[in-house]
């Protein structure tokens with residue numbers, strides 16, 4: 573039986589969501605993805621960088637694809653700070669702490685396996701990568717969503733965005749780089765499972781406290797940026813990645829926000845507070861502006877294709 577609350581009544585979302593966290597964590601654990609980073613690498617292809625320094629001709633790639641590998645790997649490197657950010661909203665004895673540990677354990681192998689592939693395949697400059705890692709990790713910058721509702725909205729979008737970015741990067745690699753394509757597909761598969769956890773946790777939260785979730789959704793969609801804060805020259809890399817068709821505004825709207833909002837069914841939420849109703853109206857306006865921007869972008873690129 574669903575017990576309806578009066579609009580605006582106080583709800584302890586963090587406390588009430590405990591059974592859903594346990595349910596979704598158990599679902600996650602029942603289908604483990606047991607792949608080993610060391611088994612994905614063709615070690616025999618590796619060469620000493622001291623004997624033969626890196627050159628772009630080692631692995632010819634468009635700039636946008638190199639930028640995507642660089643940004644995605646540095647984002648995975650930044651894991652310690654994301655873990656800290658998740659613990660901001662994880663009280664003692666709450667099952668979300670168990671999830672955070674599981675999530676951190678799984679994410680940790682992404683940077684390991686990507687770096688091994690990068691070094692063996694020579695697909696990007698390892699010196700540039702290490703310089704970027706040092707700069708980024710000394711800053712320790714990651715988003716800190718202000719509430720638990722904001723956190724689960726943000727991570728739902730973020731995991732989905734990361735899944736799309738890894739998947740599309742893999743699709744832009746040469747067909748004969750089976751090692752790279754396989755590794756990015758494995759990582760994208762992990763991100764899919766993380767996305768499903770958060771997406772469904774958020775859906776449960778919409779039942780418990782629809783008003784808080786509605787307001788958080790607006791806040792997170794309005795302010796969402798692909799993880800990358802602190803990466804040197806991030807904006808330049810982001811432009812290249814978008815131009816390459818890997819990840820940009822079009823993918824954010826079409827592949828990330830639209831499917832998630834459709835699943836959460838925000839347009840049919842009931843019993844919203846006045847502030848949450850206002851947020852829903854504002855969200856519709858934000859989505860209309862985003863759709864118009866995507867349309868302008870696609871017309872511009874269609875125009876440049878026609879001129880080419």
Ligand SMILES: [Fe+2]
Pocket residue numbers: 648679682734759763
């Ligand atoms: Fe990851």
Ligand SMILES: [Fe+2]
Pocket residue numbers: 679731734762763766767
């Ligand atoms: Fe993930």
